[in-house]
Each structure stands twice: as C-alpha cells, then as structure tokens.
Amino acid sequence: MPEGKIIKALSGFYYVESQGEVFQCRARGNFRKKKITPLVGDTVNFEAENYSDGYILGLKDRFNKLVRPPISNVEQAILVFSAMEPKFSTLLLNRFLVHIEANDIEPIVCISKIDLLKREHQQEINQFINDYRKLGYTVLQTSIFMEELIEEVRPWLDGKISVFAGQSGVGKSSLLNALKPDLNLETNKISSHLGRGKHTTRHVELIKIGTGLVADTPGFSSLDFTEVTSEQLSDCFPEMRSRASQCKFRGCTHSTEPNCAVLDAVEAGEIADYRYKDYLSFLEEIKQQKRRY
Template sequence: MPEGKIVKALSGFYYVLYNDDLIQCRGRGVFRKNKITPLVGDEVVFQAENDQEGYILEVKERKNELVRPPIANVDLAILVFSAVEPEFSTVLLDRFLVLVEFNQIEPIICITKMDLTNDEEQQKISEYAAHYQAAGYEVIMTSSETETGIELLHPHLEDKISVFAGQSGVGKSSLLNVLRPDLELKTNDISTHLGRGKHTTRHVELIKVGNGLLADTPGFSSLDFTDIEAEDLTSCFPEILRASENCKFRGCFHLSEPKCGVKQAVESGEIPTYRYDHYVDFLQEIKDRKPRY
C-alpha cells in the first residue's frame, strides 16, 4: 500500500501528499472506533482508485502532536509575536514556549512589525530579545512590510515540518505571503473593537517553502497545560533547568525550598523576574488543575 503525508484537513477530507500528487482521502471507520483522528503532518498508509477517492487505512506512530493547532510530527515551531499591534506579550510567549518545549519541538521566536515601533518600543523589544537569547532561544526580528529579517528564516525551514503559531493578528499570514508571494493569503488588520486580531486562517495546511513544509495555523490566544505535570515544568524553562543544578534538594520546585539555585539566579539577575514569575504562575495553574478521570 502507498504511504504519504497529510498536508491539509478540511471538511472531513484529508489531503495526502504522495510523490508530487495530492490525493483526497477519507478516514476509515476504524479511526472513530479507536478514537484516532488523523492530523495534518501524519504519515499514513492509504489506498486510492484516483486522486478524488482515497481512504486512509493506517496512521503511523507520531513523534509529537499539538492540540491547538492540531498538527503532528512538528520539527520546528516559529512563534510569531508582534512588537506592537497587538502589544508584545511575554506571558503568552512563555505559554507557547512551555508547550513547545514539552513536546520537544525546536522553537524560534519571530518578532514582527518592527517597522511600526518607535525608539522606546525598539529598545524594550531589544531587551526582551536579549533575555530570551540568553536563555538559549534564537530570536529573529522582522518586518513583512520592508521584508527585513525574512531571509534569516529560510535556512531554518529546510527539510522540516515547521509551524507558524502565535496570537491572532501578529502577522503570520503576512510572513507567509513574503515567503511564498504566490499564495496571496488573506490578511486582516487588528479589530479596533476587540483589540485583537481577526481570525483569517480557518484550517491547518502544510505549504511547501523551499525544501520544507510550513503550516499556517488558525490564530488563538490561550494555551492549556493539559498534559504537563508540575515536575515537568522546570525542564520547559531552559535557564531555570540550568540553574536548578545548583539546588540543594532534588525535586526542588523553586518556591520556598532552602538553598534553591533558581531563586539565587533570580536574585542575581541571571534569570529575569518576569520569567520566574511566569514559572510560578504556571506551576500553580498546573497544581490547581482538576484531575482527569
């Protein structure tokens, strides 16, 4: 049986890339019975009489999967956040980073709309960028309007499944339009009434960019730590994980334990206070989560 990759899911159909052909498939009933939902990015076994009447027979084992956006086997997450309009949010960025780290996906932070910033805003964004770079993240500052910084993204996309993710209205579709001008993806400005981006992307689809596949995903503004346990959280903050090697006690949660290396790193300025505060808030959120039965 032939094997391919799902590159789009829409209205109950799965579009499987096989060689250079796109095969429209449905899922067999066995998936519903076993509670398996095929996702964009899945490697699948299928059968098809033609390119309009295929059936997915098997979903291969995934190396990871995201719930929102629904996509599997992601190599790289480009977390797109605007410098302004909407305002740069470290707490939302840190929520994305935790989810990406937990799923063992390589993250890149892409800050858009730098052309709209004044000197004070540029200085503030540069300081944030320096903090995240010190933590170990790559930060790329871009403008879709002037195409500044876009060329820095290309090498990271080669031979990978990458996902653009971030708050709606930050310019994900605009970035894709620069990377692939022939796409002419629909974009909208910020809703002045709601103060947030209008949702312009309605489904997940993998788009060929160079030798890689890139997903433009529906915008969203919140993330739940459904599968993350309290003891997992330290490893989702690289600089906290490094500092935790100096904690006196194993299993330290870095709250009120004595001789905590993380608390010492915060006090010395090695770890930004806002990153530590987000860790504490996320930890409490996870601890307060209702148990699943």
C-alpha cells in the same frame, strides 16, 4: 502500498501528498472503531484508484502530536509576536514557550512588525531579544515591508515541518504571504477597540515553502496547562532546567525551598525577573487546576 503525508484535513477528507501528487482520501471505518483520528503531518499508507477517491489504510508512528491545533510530527514552531499592534507580550510568549518545550518542539521566536517600533520602545525590545538569545532561543526580527528581513526567515524553514503560531493579529498570515506571495492568505487588520486581530485561518494545512512544509494554523486555541504538571513546568524553562541539579531537594519547585539554586540565581539577577514571575504564575495556575479536578 503507497506512502504519503497528510497535508490538509477538511470536512472529513484527508489530502495526502505522495511523490509530488495529491490524493483526496477518507479514513477507513476501523479508524473510528479504534478511536484513531488521522492528523495533518501524519505519514500514512493509502490506496487510491484516482486523485479524488482514496482511502487511508494505516498510520506510521508519530514523534509528537498537538491537540489544538490538531497536527503531528512538528519539528519546530515559529512563534510570531509583534513588536507593536499588539504590543510585544513576554507573558504570552513565555506561555507559548512552555507549551512548545513540553512537546519537544524547537521554538524560533519571530518578532514581526519591527517597522512599527518607535524609538522609545527600541531599547526595551532589544533587551528582550538579548534575554531570550542568552537562553539559547533563536530570535528573528521581521517586517513584511523589509525584504532582507523576510529572507532571513527562509533558511530556518528548509527541510522541516514547521508550525506558525502566535496570538491573533500579529501578522502570521501576512508573513507567510510575504514568504510565498501566491498563497494569498486572508489577513485582517487589528481592531482598534479590542487591540487584537480576528483569527483568519480556518483549518490546518501544510504549505510548501522552499524545501520545508509550513502549517498556518488557527492558533493555539487552548493555552491552559492541562498537559503540564507542576513537576514538569521548570523543565520547560531552560534557565531552571540547567540549575535544577544544584538544588538541595530533588523535585524542588523553586518557589519556597531553602538552598534552591534557581532562587539564588533570581536573587543574583542571573534569571530575568519577569521570567521567574511568569513561572510562579503558571505554577499557581497548575495547582489551581489540580484542585478543580
């Protein structure tokens, strides 16, 4: 039985690539009975008499699954954040990183629109870049007008399924167009009133770039912490994860407990203050969600 990968889902149809060819398929009725929905990124067994009339018969095991955007088997996330227009936001980046870490996906931070960066903001951005690199994150700088910076992105995409994510207006589609000009993905300019762009991507699709597959997604439409518990949150911060075993109490929340290695590191300036403040904000948000339930 042929095997392939779902590279696009649209209007009830699944487009399955197998040995360089793409077949339009529907899911068998027993998927609905079992409440199973095939996702972009799934490896599937299928049958097809022609290119436009196939059926998905079975799904291979997934190693991860995102709900919004609906995609599976993602190996890495390219988190695109603009240096300017909209201004670089560590709060939103930290929120994205928590969700990526919680799903065991390798994050790559990509700071776009570096050409718009004014001299007075350069030092601040450089400090953020250094901070995140010290935590072990890969941080790239890009501009669609600087070919040498675009070329630095390509090797990171080879041989993997990657998702491009970030707030609207940061230039995700523009960056993908620069990496593969024949894509002609729609882009919108930033609204001067709102300070952000409109989402221009309408569905999830895997696009071949080099030897990798890239998803330009409609974005993480929900960034709440419904799938992250207060006990799990600190594991999504590498600087806390590495110190947790040194805390006096098992299950330490690193907020008010005595003899907390994380609090000591914050006090000593070994953990960035803005990262710790965001952690406390997320922790409170999770607790408030629990109370509402």
